[in-house]
Each structure stands twice: as C-alpha cells, then as structure tokens.
C-alpha cells in the first residue's frame with residue numbers, strides 16, 4: 001500500500017534521512033519508533049508530500065502523493081496542528097467537507113459525541129489537546145485509505161486517548177484503512193500495531209512483524225550454584241546481562257531455544273523465560289546501537 005524506496009532527504013546541509021526503505025501493507029497498523037531527532041517527522045513529511053526528497057520515491061498504491069486520487073484518500077494528523085487561527089471550528093469542517101470527496105457526514109456527527117468540540121469556537125482559542133482532537137476528528141471523517149499520524153495521542157487526556165486508539169483499530173479493521181503512526185508511547189503502540197519500523201539516525205534499520213519481534217527477543221532469568229559459565233557469558237546472541245544477587249537477567253536476541261539448551265548443560269538452579277514489552281525491547285535495541293543512558297544521579 002505504502003512504499004518508501006531509497007529515500008534521502010537533506011535539511012540545509014544535513015542529511016536527515018539516508019536511503020530509507022519502508023513498506024506498509026494494506027490494512028496494517030504500522031508503528032514507526034525511534035529516539036528524538038531520529039527522523040520520524042521528516043520521513044512522515046516526505047510521505048505526505050510536504051517535503052520533496054533529494055533521492056528516492058514514495059509510492060501510495062503505486063502512485064505518487066501528487067496524484068489527486070491519492071491525496072483524496074490521504075489523511076495526515078501532524079504533531080503540531082497548523083489550522084488557520086482565525087477560522088472557527090465549523091469553517092475547518094466546511095473546508096474538509098468541501099475538499100474530500102469521501103467526506104462522511106454521518107461518521108462526523110457520530111464522532112462529535114466523543115470529541116464534543118464547540119463548532120463556533122475560534123481555532124486560536126482551542127487548547128493543544130482540543131486542536132489535536134479536531135485534527136483526528138476531521139481526518140477520520142474523510143474516510144481515508146491511508147492514515148498517517150505523528151504523535152497523535154500526545155496532549156490528549158486518558159479517556160480520549162483510549163477512544164482514539166479504539167478508533168484507529170476500527171479504521172484498519174472495518175474501514176479498509178492502512179495506518180502509519182509515529183509515537184514514543186510504546187505501551188499504546190503495542191496494543192494496536194501489527195508491524196514495527198525502527199528508525200535511528202535517519203535510517204530505518206529494522207522492519208518487523210510485532211509478534212515475530214517479541215518472539216525473537218526474550219529475557220531469561222537464570223541462576224547457577226556458582227558464577228555464570230564463561231561460554232554463556234560470551235554467547236553472541238546476548239544483548240545484555242544484568243545481575244541481581246545470584247540471579248542473572250539475560251536479554252537474548254535470537255535462537256532462544258538453543259540458548260536455553262546451552263544453559264541446561266551447566267545445570268542451572270533456575271531458568272525462566274520472560275516476555276519483554278515493546279518499550280523494554282526498544283531500550284535494549286537502542287542501547288545495542290550505542291544509545292546508552294548516562295547515569296546522572
């Protein structure tokens with residue numbers, strides 16, 4: 001549905017995106033994650049046509065974003081809302097209603113029960129969270145084929161946040177919509193997405209099914225009568241070892257079953273495999289790429 005091919009983007013002198021490749025399957029909810037400054041928003045702006053890349057291409061169902069039909073089915077919720085401040089909410093609604101051919105009045109009215117925005121209020125008088133709500137409300141009402149969201153839940157209260165997550169899942173499941181969402185809230189992302197793309201320093205260096213990712217990386221809790229045997233300590237599948245008393249917590253990135261068999265050879269007094277949250281995986285993955293936390297206090 002969405003394909004980014006070898007995309008390179010400079011802002012000023014700086015190369016912000018470096019030969020990025022990314023594929024989002026039709027009907028998928030794709031989570032784009034990465035540290036601050038990794039290039040998520042810049043990539044999204046290239047996808048929706050705000051930026052033109054120096055090299056590479058973006059294809060949406062085989063067409064470019066300048067294609068009117070593509071634009072008609074493309075919804076974009078940016079991280080900062082740039083509505084005309086002197087417009088009233090109802091003026092923005094009219095603008096969307098008159099611009100998008102699949103505008104759905106019934107859906108718009110149904111969503112009003114949830115977002116509950118004053119139609120006569122000027123945009124400049126809305127709070128940050130209310131502007132985000134308006135953006136989501138409008139973008140869902142156009143019945144998008146592709147929904148791109150940059151930090152959509154930041155600034156929303158917990159109740160609306162939960163509702164928005166439900167709406168995103170519903171769009172993908174029942175309205176044939178493909179979703180790409182960038183967020184730092186990995187707990188939320190884990191609840192809704194099926195595919196994850198990791199971006200760091202302008203490169204998408206891993207794109208994977210969320211279930212596969214979680215299946216392949218585990219934390220193993222293990223204890224021996226004596227210290228950790230050397231061949232275990234030096235196993236190339238280990239991402240990180242932490243020690244608490246006699247217990248070692250070992251993050252293993254692949255071949256978990258083989259690793260467990262290898263542990264058994266040394267007669268451990270405890271072995272337990274634990275699932276990891278997406279947030280934990282992200283932290284270990286980033287640490288593996290040199291993004292270490294500095295202990296300040």
Ligand SMILES: Nc1ncnc2c1ncn2[C@@H]1O[C@H](COP(=O)(O)OP(=O)(O)OP(=O)(O)O)[C@@H](O)[C@H]1O
Pocket residue numbers: 011012014016034035036037038039040041042043
């Ligand atoms: N208008 C700009 N001019 C020059 N450099 C920019 C501009 N906008 C962003 N950058 C730089 O591009 C890099 C990527 O920024 P971007 O906003 O895409 O990151 P991000 O992954 O979305 O970060 P965050 O998670 O903090 O929102 C950063 O180093 C940033 O300083």
